[in-house]
Amino acid sequence: MASQQFSDRKYVILAIFSAIILIFLARLFYIQIVDDQYKLTARNQAFRYMTDYPARGNIFDRKGKRLVYNQAAYDLMVIPKQVKDLDTIDFCKVLGIDKETFRKRMLKAKQAPNSPLKPSVFEKEISIEHSAILNEKLYKFSGFFLVSRTLRKYPSSIAAHLLGYVGEVAPEMIDTSSYYKNGDYIGISGMEKAYELPLRGVKGIHIEVVDVHNRPQGSYMNGIYDTLAVAGKDIECTLDASLQEYGEKLMQNKIGSIVAIEPSTGEILAFVSSPSYDPNLLIGSTLPKNFVTLQQDSLTPLFNRALMASYPPGSTFKLVMTLIAQNEKVLTRSSSFFCAGGYNYGGARPLKCDAHHGYLELPAGIAHSCNTYFCNVFRVVMDNRKYAKMEDVFSVWRNHVTSFGIGRHLNTDIPNELRGSLPTIPHYNKVFGAHRWHTSTIISLAIGQGELGITPIQNANVVCVIANKGFYFIPHTVRSINKNPNDSLLLRFREKHFAMVTDTSYYNVVIEGMNEVVKHGTAAASQIPGIDYCAKTGTAENKRVINGKVIQLKDHSMFIAFAPKENPKIAIAVAVENAGWGAAWAAPIASLMIEKYLTDSISRPLVEKKMLEGDIVHSNIIGKQKK
């Protein structure tokens, strides 16, 4: 029978059937377990990862005044694939654009890196008022929708350099960071940059499932994979807004800076760099255009002088010299030198002093800022027999200077701090040859000239060291984050940093001298009724190499002070470029700042008027033209 004859063939059939099922299993194993591409594609197709942007933190001043907040605005988005039966003329009218613009923008939204299936920005930063009108008509325009965006707003337009600004994240940043995506905002300078992390908060993501027509179908797995947006933290800034505003007014039409610090904490009370700009210029879509305008301004308003301008400290540096000499036990309060109108160091001409001071003791030497006296101080420090070689004593001196925060980064929380310049042994060896430089070679350091360069914030910090009698806190801009003064970001500002001079009696001598400066010294004209304070004027020589020739430009007016003398509340450093004597402009400005901060009133309206109206920028330009 046939069944018997061919019954072995059942094995062939069984084998074929089983083999095919096994092949299928192998294939399934490959596509489901080995190959990941289908899982990725599935996610890309069915999921929309929607970002929830948190509100950026606000910034308040030390008295609770709001300095920075968020202003709501809307971006009009479009998903080109979903645009159907659009009345283009009506749409353009509502939006106030012409047809050509419409066509261009639609094209841009369709092309890579955008996609017809995904939302892209059609119009940026529509105001709340306009968006309300738009929102009513939006039902007619399928495929278009509004998403809220926040813009920074600076209500009092002050402290642009300190607060910094926010802008779209740069492409390099997107490549290196997994957090930022194209179009995100990020702090670019100032506090916005330094405190980007607490200010920005954390973006949230919710996964939305869409169907094959890109229609939303609700959140994936009821949102168990979603993350909530965490709002940015509010920051309490150390600034005193009214003092800051006053300082900016005083510095109008002047080039220079004011840095005021609370010595007992290192908190920056005022931080003026002049000329400044309105921080509201650098917002959202107007940023690039305004930035270029500001960048091209010949007075460089974008340049943060308080932090990045390095000036020779001039006579204010004499205080540091005094402290070093005392600490090295080569100078006492009663050390006396004779001034005959200059110091003869062996050069062709003596280093000039402003007057024939005769015999002076230390406090008087400070009070009158006698160059002769301080050249002698420098000499006794450098010629100390304790040290065998010039290099040894120089490095001792240099270490002292560095401990005051000069010639190095203070590590403040303001980005792009400048180190300033403090000469090194290799530098001198290179310029003069090894062992071929002596006290007299570098004598200009004695009066804060020569290779020295100090930024205004470093200068203010030196005042803090003197006011605190031996230590400082790193100058900083933030008091508390989210009402927490002990946020981990702020802990480093609670640490005392000691200068190498720690004996308070040495400071007392300096303070006595600084007090003399105000009482009947170089700053006698800037006394404040009822406030006993300490100060030092400075006049920084301003040489510049122009066309290969060293040209003497008008001196910078420098002034440092702290007040009151007992239990100081404010330390201040003022620099006014090309304004001449320290006593002429920097001193009165500083005294007004001190008075304003301590008493919240001004008792010398005439001084104030003169300072407010003083126009050094334009008078110098006119002066040059006359020549």
Place this chain on the structure above:
Amino acid sequence: MSREQKSIFQNIDWTITGLFVVLLFLGWLNIYAAVFNDEHSSIFDISQKYGKQLMWITGALLIAIVVLIIDANFFTAFPFPIYIACCLTLISVIFFGTEISGSKSWFRFGDFGLQPAEFGKFAVCLALAKYMSSLDTQMARFQTKVIAFFIILFPALIIILEKETGTALVYTAFIFVMFREGFSGNIMLGGFFTVLLLISALLVNKVVLVILLAVIAVVVAIAIWVSSRNRKKAKQFIMGVFALLVVASAGVYGVDHAFSKMAPHQKVRINVFLGKDVGKDLKKKAGYNVNQSLIAIGSGGFAGKGFLQGTQTKYNFVPEQSTDFIFCTVGEEWGFLGSAVVLFLFLALILRIIFIAERQRSSFSRIYGYGVASILFFHVTVNVGMTIGLAPVIGIPLPFFSYGGSSLWAFTILLFIFIKLDSNRLLILR
């Protein structure tokens, strides 16, 4: 003859019945998952496909019982009348049926429709079993082959006229039955190589292919000449080889010609399956189903996304997800584990049928059993193969899984006739 039948459920094979019920249930669950929506979340909701499928399933169970009740002799006695009735229905649907997406193969009754083409399978199966089991049938005879092929191909041709090419292709599955009953294995192999040649004709340059064939023919001819002792016989063989070469070459060009006469969508489908470049847009369109199907199944991973959690099937990325592409839901929601289980269930069912067919005393039951196994196997292979990109897109359902009444009822009838025949195997001799 020795035992009287007490109940229709006596002697029926519970393994097959059990597998049938399990597959039905799994199919229903997956239809529910594939077309699930929150507004109609009840699996019994009549307005949805899953509710409707439950009605079809109920109908199928009733049909199964009816088939079991009918005397087995009915199926052994009247295969030809059934076959002829079926063919007439197939022809009449061309004239009286409702046209749905290009094919005229449906009789519609309101919301429900029946597709006679699906029912053709069991009729052919019965007729073939009847013819091949008759005492004077010898597979080796030419006449037998012609008649057997006619029985198979006649309804297939009608179905092609209905433009249900996919369903017509199912009839090629009977080749396994023929093989089991003595049809020459060489012819099967020849058939296999013919298909291979025809596919190659579409893939490779025709001239190159013909030259290649000629080279092979020459090599074979030389081999025959050298190894053969009988020069005269060798000459005949060599003549045969070259005749074959001529036929093959003609075939190569013929295929190309036939291909050019095909409908554009069929051409594109074939080209996509063969991996040929059909232009980006066309490929996207034609390859879309398979691609989406692969994404859905591939994204299932080892254990799947979970019941009702499949994003690709639930949100309509996969087309035809409740019918031809139902296996995507299995792959996506139940992963490799679930897919393997389903495939093994099918394999178990098919192997069980073959095992039972082999124990039949009557050739009729055995041949019928092989027919059932072959048809099931063909459906599973082509359907699942299509969803995982191993077979071309041919729209045929996955037995017991795919949504639709006609195929479910047809498979039920097909299977339960066999169960009935088996339960009576001690009573029936032939």
